[in-house]
Amino acid sequence: MKTNDNFAQKSPEQELDDFINALNLERQPIESTNEDVAELQSLTRRIKNLRPAVNPREQFTLQLQEKLLRGPKPQKRFLPWSTLVSSILVIIFLISPWSHSNKDLVLAMEQKVKQLENYHGILEKTSSNAAGETQIIQRIEIWSVGNKYATRSEEGIVTVNNGESRWISQPKSREITLLPIYLDPHDFDLQEEASRAKQYPHKIVGEETIAGHEATRIEIEPPGGLPYYLWIDTETHLPIQLQTAMQKSLQTTFTFVTLETNTQIPNSTFNYDPPEGYRIIDQNPDKPAVTLAGAITISGLTPLQLSEKPQRMFASSNRIVFDFIDTIVIESKATTPFVLSPLATLGQAEGGPLEILPDSLRWQQNGLEIQVQGQRSEELAKQLTNSIAIPAEGQVLPSQSKVKVEIDMEIVKNNQQQVDAGSSPWQLDPAQVAFTFAVLKISPEGIQGEPPFDYNSLKVTSNTGTDATIQILEGPVKVVYLKRLIRQDQSGIWTVVGYDPR
Numbered sequence: 001m002k003t004n005d006n007f008a009q010k011s012p013e014q015e016l017d018d019f020i021n022a023l024n025l026e027r028q029p030i031e032s033t034n035e036d037v038a039e040l041q042s043l044t045r046r047i048k049n050l051r052p053a054v055n056p057r058e059q060f061t062l063q064l065q066e067k068l069l070r071g072p073k074p075q076k077r078f079l080p081w082s083t084l085v086s087s088i089l090v091i092i093f094l095i096s097p098w099s100h101s102n103k104d105l106v107l108a109m110e111q112k113v114k115q116l117e118n119y120h121g122i123l124e125k126t127s128s129n130a131a132g133e134t135q136i137i138q139r140i141e142i143w144s145v146g147n148k149y150a151t152r153s154e155e156g157i158v159t160v161n162n163g164e165s166r167w168i169s170q171p172k173s174r175e176i177t178l179l180p181i182y183l184d185p186h187d188f189d190l191q192e193e194a195s196r197a198k199q200y201p202h203k204i205v206g207e208e209t210i211a212g213h214e215a216t217r218i219e220i221e222p223p224g225g226l227p228y229y230l231w232i233d234t235e236t237h238l239p240i241q242l243q244t245a246m247q248k249s250l251q252t253t254f255t256f257v258t259l260e261t262n263t264q265i266p267n268s269t270f271n272y273d274p275p276e277g278y279r280i281i282d283q284n285p286d287k288p289a290v291t292l293a294g295a296i297t298i299s300g301l302t303p304l305q306l307s308e309k310p311q312r313m314f315a316s317s318n319r320i321v322f323d324f325i326d327t328i329v330i331e332s333k334a335t336t337p338f339v340l341s342p343l344a345t346l347g348q349a350e351g352g353p354l355e356i357l358p359d360s361l362r363w364q365q366n367g368l369e370i371q372v373q374g375q376r377s378e379e380l381a382k383q384l385t386n387s388i389a390i391p392a393e394g395q396v397l398p399s400q401s402k403v404k405v406e407i408d409m410e411i412v413k414n415n416q417q418q419v420d421a422g423s424s425p426w427q428l429d430p431a432q433v434a435f436t437f438a439v440l441k442i443s444p445e446g447i448q449g450e451p452p453f454d455y456n457s458l459k460v461t462s463n464t465g466t467d468a469t470i471q472i473l474e475g476p477v478k479v480v481y482l483k484r485l486i487r488q489d490q491s492g493i494w495t496v497v498g499y500d501p502r
Contacts, residue, residue: 012037104214105204105232106197112237113194118145121259123188130249130420137252140187148270149186162270164288169278174404176274177281182314182323183373187240188254196220197230197239205229210241211257226489234260244361250302286314286321295320306383327374329384334369342429343393343490346463349381356390356465358490363388391464394493401481401498411484416486416493427493431458434470437496441476468494478502 012034019041020031032038063461081432119145128134143150150160158169164180186192202220208231209215215231222228226245233240238261243253274280289295289312296302298315306329310322318333340355341344347354349363361381362371373382381388418424426432435455442452456475466488479500 046455054456083202105218105237105400108203109239110194110198111234113190113239115262115438116190116238116260118143119190119259120263120266121142121256124255124257125187126253126255128251128253130246131313139257143269144190145265145266145270149189150269160270160272162272165272166284167272171272173279173283174275174277175279178284180314180321182312182328183322188239188256190239193230193239193242201419202230207234211255213240215240271482280285285316286319287316289315289320301331301333301368303367304370304384306380308380308383324374324376324380327372327376327380329380330371330373331368332371334364334367338364338369340460341347342431344463346390346460346468349385350387354388354390361390374404388445400500401479402500404498405496407485407495407497412485412493412495415495419493420491428490430463430468430482430494431455431460431470433482433496434458434472434492437480437499438472438475438477465489476502 012032015030015032015034015037019032023404029041032041048327048383066091083405086294121141122139123142124139125137126134127137138153140151140153147163148161150158152158156171160167160169161181161184161500163181166179166184168177168179169175170177175493197218197220200222201219202218204216205219207214207215208217210231210233213236214234216234217231219229220229228245229241229243230239231241232238236261240259241253244251267389284308287298288419289298290311292303292305295313295315299318301320305322306322308324310324310329312323314321314323318335320331321407322329322331338353338355340353343357345356347361349361350365352364359375359377360371360373360375362369363385364370365385370381370384372378372384378390415427419427426436435451435458438453439451453472453475457475459473460468461471461479462469466484468482471480472480477499480496481498483497485495485497486492
């Protein structure tokens with residue numbers, strides 16, 4: 001009786017291809033009985049695991065060279081050795097750590113994070129200054145299941161967000177504080193960091209050992225922001241360390257010193273069950289609203305409506321919150337004059353001032369004060385108003401000052417360093433800088449007693465984030481022109497570069 005042995009026999013290239021597929025699917029691969037193919041399979045496994053590359057045995061190398069010189073044997077039913085070796089080298093190169101693209105590494109991380117049912121670990125937070133001095137700020141224990149999380153500090157402070165309620169329990173003061181559940185920031189959320197790494201430009205910059213694990217360090221460059229670093233565990237492909245950009249001479253590092261995944265976490269971890277005798281402090285006025293009609297009834301407002309449907313809504317008296325998870329829109333009754341934050345860039349919306357802060361826009365419209373916070377703030381704001389003007393990044397105002405002010409850059413640098421160290425924070429506010437300049441024009445020796453004119457007589461007429469003009473309604477100075485000369489972000493100080501006398 002005829003058998004199918006010859007028909008079933010696999011070629012060496014097919015054996016290697018099946019072996020690689022099994023590794024990629026994290027299944028147990030079939031080892032070849034062919035010594036040469038088995039050698040290549042062994043090399044492939046080591047390279048796939050991102051371990052240091054190993055050289056094949058000398059005899060194997062000589063055999064490859066000899067077979068390449070001899071050429072293929074005619075009775076073979078698979079590819080000639082020259083073609084086979086070329087194919088094998090291409091396959092190995094494609095899966096080697098040196099050929100892993102930044103995108104492949106981040107995609108692997110994203111897939112691993114998506115497979116997480118839960119995780120539990122110890123997160124260590126450290127702070128470093130510009131001099132390289134580092135100190136541990138805190139260690140917290142974290143439990144995370146889906147959209148639920150709980151943390152416990154070394155002092156016993158417990159924070160929980162179970163998707164319906166969010167609270168902080170403080171055993172020392174025997175208090176529980178209820179907080180809004182929307183825009184709840186996590187110090188180092190695995191899902192969020194994997195998503196950001198995929199979304200933003202990034203590149204591999206090195207290999208390091210983190211908390212006893214081999215890890216790949218990638219540099220991530222958020223548009224308009226400073227680069228920061230993420231370390232991905234070589235074995236698990238999960239993010240295990242995050243380091244922020246240096247801001248105001250400080251840099252924060254979050255490290256999972258332990259991390260268990262897909263483990264047993266009791267549901268009671270996320271239950272809201274206040275201990276007897278604890279005082280409840282409710283700082284969450286907004287309650288869930290199932291429908292827009294319900295939110296309108298609770299708030300008493302007629303809100304501006306977005307073209308996109310929010311995932312959740314919350315409402316309280318004179319206030320509605322539309323929650324898009326990564327961004328929220330808050331519409332509340334405008335009861336006070338609009339006051340611009342001293343750290344904000346100035347734009348325009350509906351013919352009035354638009355406050356621009358990182359991932360935040362705020363303005364007044366139709367008797368409402370609207371604030372949009374989150375990653376998609378500009379996109380969602382444009383669904384509410386067609387009349388919005390945001391200065392281009394780095395936009396420079398045309399120089400119009402009648403009197404130029406001589407600048408000593410050494411003094412400016414020293415002032416910036418003082419602010420970075422925590423002194424003279426008023427230099428971050430262009431209005432305060434303009435006010436001080438104008439006062440010193442009247443009293444060069446300094447202010448004795450009350451200022452010579454009212455601070456409220458100042459008006460910010462433009463602020464692009466790098467250039468600003470301040471109008472003064474009284475005193476010898478009519479307009480002050482300022483620039484951020486050292487650093488063009490919120491941590492940069494303002495310097496007067498010119499003025500118009502009255």
